[in-house]
Amino acid sequence: MKILAWHVHASWMTSFVQGDHDYLVPVLPDRGPDGRGRALTYEWPSAVREVRPAELADEDIDVVVLQRLSELQLFQRWSGRALGRHGVPAVYVEHNTPRGDVDEWIHPLAARADIPIVHVTQFNAMAWDNGLAPTVVIEHGVPDYGYQYTGRLDSLAVAVNEPVRRWRVAGLDLVQRISQYVPVGVYGMGADQLAGRFGPGLAATDDLSQKELHARTANHLAYLHSCRWTSLGLSLVEAMTLGCPVLVIASTAAPESVPAQAGVVSSDPDVLARTALRWQSDRAEARDVGLAARLHALDHFGLPRFLDEWNRILKEVCR
Structure with missing residues (x-):
């Protein structure tokens, strides 16, 4: 049709x-x-x-x-x-x-x-x-973009467009809090406007192609889904498909979309930060969680x- x-x-x-x-x-x-x-x-x-x-x-x-x-x-x-x-x-x-x-x-x-x-x-x-x-x-x-996770960086990845305008909805204040413990890379249109709003724990990259965004995301230790009040972000599903372990704010559809073996879902940002610190020292656990996230994404979001x-x-x- x-x-x-x-x-x-x-x-x-x-x-x-x-x-x-x-x-x-x-x-x-x-x-x-x-x-x-x-x-x-x-x-x-x-x-x-x-x-x-x-x-x-x-x-x-x-x-x-x-x-x-x-x-x-x-x-x-x-x-x-x-x-x-x-x-x-x-x-x-x-x-x-x-x-x-x-x-x-x-x-x-x-x-x-x-x-x-x-x-x-x-x-x-x-x-x-x-x-x-x-x-x-x-x-x-989502399409199967293939297993791409390396986790070679000690930082977390966040993908959000217009982060300054969508500050609380997208949970950028929570990202700011977590970045005090674990470095964070924010990707998306308008991410460059974050300059000066965060300390040294944040790096911002403006609009990328989807292919390049996936490659960058897969190099981070884990994907951070910080949204407070929004539909389940496709960037979260795509990160799981890539094999990334995920750290997720427990809001809207996230708790029923990310099983326990695929990452950590919590309304407490400190729990997410502590998990990231643990994964920094236990890369094998992070890799295993990411593999479980990928299997779930392929099965549920194929x-x-x-x-x-x-x-x-x-x-x-x-x-």
């Missing part, structure tokens, strides 16, 4: 476009948020084709995969067609946890029964008030399962 989807989250999209379909991604001259086009630092198959807004009206689209509320209006304005029961079939991928007071966690599409909401974690599906909208959970899936589940929901929506 022919699927239209905006390039919003590159890591998630990299997995999604591995299916046996044709994928259209809107592109604008400035490659801004509403038209990023094909990813420039990720490897996408040739089945992903860029499409300009003016071309959408002539495209025979089978289904639209929405990821932001604004895309409903964008599609109608650009294509002249509606979405849902009286237009082109659509699903809405909810990548995020709700914001605000718990009584206000009503999903923006809760009043629509014609556009299913696909949550990426069971936690998200539970936390949101989905109202009338049909809901389904399709957990993350790409075939992810694509099969997406095929089912897309076929149901198109029927």
Whole structure:
């Protein structure tokens, strides 16, 4: 089938476009948020084709995969067609946890029964008030990037985009606390803005290609997932696939996604720091934990399962 989807989250999209379909991604001259086009630092198959807004009206689209509320209006304005029961079939991928007071966690599409909401974690599906909208959970899936772990560095790896803007949500204050005991390398867009905010225990590297990020991550002692309030980060799943042992703040979907043999999950940053110090002196334990993390990731977050589940929901929506 022919699927239209905006390039919003590159890591998630990299997995999604591995299916046996044709994928259209809107592109604008400035490659801004509403038209990023094909990813420039990720490897996408040739089945992903860029499409300009003016071309959408002539495209025979089978289904639209929405990821932001604004895309409903964008599609109608650009294509002249509606979405849902009286237009082109659509699903809405909810990548995020709700914001605000718990009584206000009503999903923006809760009043629509014609556009299913696909949550990426069971936690998200539970936390949101989905109202009338049909809901389904399709957990993350990632390709097998191969076992790459070396752990030759004594530091931890953190991957987060815009860490200054997302300071508390992404748990950068917790990273700062842990970096007083164990060095930390932070990777992601805008990581260079951390300069001066940390002591000597932090190194920051701005945007890298996915391949280079994986190679850098695998050289660290362990991967640190510091997010307080967010969906399960794909960078965590990818690190596990690489064979990295993981240290994880116990929040949202993390506790049920990382088994005990794959790393340490705790709401106490000091527990994570002490574990990292132990792994520094016991590399064999760190390597064994990383191997268990990889086996779990391949079994639970494998790409075939992810694509099969997406095929089912897309076929149901198109029927």
